[in-house]
Amino acid sequence: MSVFMGLDIGGANTKVCWVEMQNGRVVRAEGESVYHEVWRDPEGLQGVLETFKYNREMGDDQTLQGVALTMTAELCDIFKSKSEGVRAILDLVEQVFRDIPLYVWTTRGVFVSPSQTREKPLDAAAANWLASATALARSPLVNHDEAAFLVDMGSTTTDILPLFQGEVVVKGRTDLERLLYGELVYTGVLRTQVQAIVDYVHIKGLPCKVTSEYFSITADVYRLLNLIREEDYDVATPDGAGRDIAACVQRLARVVASDPEEFGQNGVYALARFIQEKQLQQVLDAVWQLLSRLEQPWPKRLIMASQGSFLLREVARRLEWEAIPWWECIPGAKEGYALTAYAVAWLLAGQLEVN
């Protein structure tokens, strides 16, 4: 049986998925994510990749047919440029998977070889969103005659990707273009600084401008509202303190140069809910921007991905669309897999098994 590996190498998390195919169908899949900060220890990535390669037992009838690669770690500021970053990561991956064909996903929506990637490294930079969207657009589990929006809301950013008739109907390819067209929103449910969402809040019944220090992040807001668990808060805290509710409240109060005692329990709760509402607006605003150019039939479904799915459910409800988790939309996928790693593996499997 043919096994295909998908790799999504981010700055902080390296995600992998294996897809096992038989007669053109997924018969088994697995997924894993390892926390590794590339900007601190780029060489250490090799060890992570070796674990992926050797720790998974392959049966006698199983062959690793190819590795599909996508990345965002090239943005880490240890690399002088994105091009240098792409090449450095590619070197590491090739070193580990020397004996396996390597396919690199690009913003042009196709896989290319390592040598092609070295020629045009920028094509391979930040192409991850397109892998996810392309896989879903092509999936037999998605009704192609209805438009759907894939919304992938992660710790830091949100991708909004219209799908229709097997195509990803986007206008932007680079992150700048995607920001311009509302296809990328720089807002997420963990790492986003509160002041990137609100420039005023309400305190004791009056509007109140916020400080502009790096005091508190969305993870504090959603911990306080009990929408994420302590173990979901897997990013650094702004003050280096804990992730318990009391510490989150303390950080949030600092956004208005205050302590929680100064405006009370209701006040802190109202503050967090206000910020949540405004973050929902950031996502909705971009959705309305995209809808304003819609030539397809009005969508009815929002495919949710990543940690922000609890907010995306509410976005879908406000749009009066059905909210569906992404793993119900691609054959063989399961909750807990990383969408992009699974997507590149599945796309490569589809390409190599058919051709």
Place this chain on the structure above:
Amino acid sequence: MSVFMGLDIGGANTKVCWVEMQNGRVVRAEGESVYHEVWRDPEGLQGVLETFKYNREMGDDQTLQGVALTMTAELCDIFKSKSEGVRAILDLVEQVFRDIPLYVWTTRGVFVSPSQTREKPLDAAAANWLASATALARSPLVNHDEAAFLVDMGSTTTDILPLFQGEVVVKGRTDLERLLYGELVYTGVLRTQVQAIVDYVHIKGLPCKVTSEYFSITADVYRLLNLIREEDYDVATPDGAGRDIAACVQRLARVVASDPEEFGQNGVYALARFIQEKQLQQVLDAVWQLLSRLEQPWPKRLIMASQGSFLLREVARRLEWEAIPWWECIPGAKEGYALTAYAVAWLLAGQLEVN
């Protein structure tokens, strides 16, 4: 049996309710609203009031014990000042109900006599919101140990009034104070100019600043979205044209200096939905402002009043509160009655029947 009449004299609509009491309980009630533009024909108000007085048949055992009056028509610009307006309207009402005791509701939350009103006319100006809120705060059908918000969203403005333990927990008395504290929001579902809600919209996938002409109002938005019927659109259209959907779409497109053909059916629909979302934000923003000063237990109920109730249901849902129509909250009230007219009648009945 004792009958009490409540009068709410607005600039464009004169509302009346009759409440019939027996042994301290409402046994029957009626309500009516007459369209009469006070600013065009102040004297004509007399005819309206006479209809109220004489057209309702009174049984032999029925006596009109008192007329409770509240007003907002004093703001009409045919009056040199609000004080002059209050006195002029009071004169008219007294002329018609010469033989019936007249009680004027004030922003101090009590009824006063006509002579007291002439001394301090401003106390009687725009006291209507407090009558509604006081009636609901005192109603035996409202659980007084839980905080509730009365939200009255009319054609032009929205009142947000926290109720707790029989009291109306507001900070503002004048309209200026109420605007400052978020208790009055100048936004409504019919007459509000679209540009009072949004300063940009999305057209063909890009953000677009709006014109600042008086081109289109919220009634156009909600007709287009099929949230109000043509007969609900009972205010003047900005261009003097019709109230059919096509005319509404035409007006809405003008907000971005355009015709509907230029950005298509989906584009117009997306535009209307965007404006609806932003108007919801205006109301929610004020609710969060009030919640940020809350000392009472967190509310669980939103009591809805007036034409904007279809939006208030969504406001309540976002707050995770129960949405209840006001007429389920005051004894004897029914859908179709005007809240304020009923409230003053019921408050007066309570005062005179008990004392």
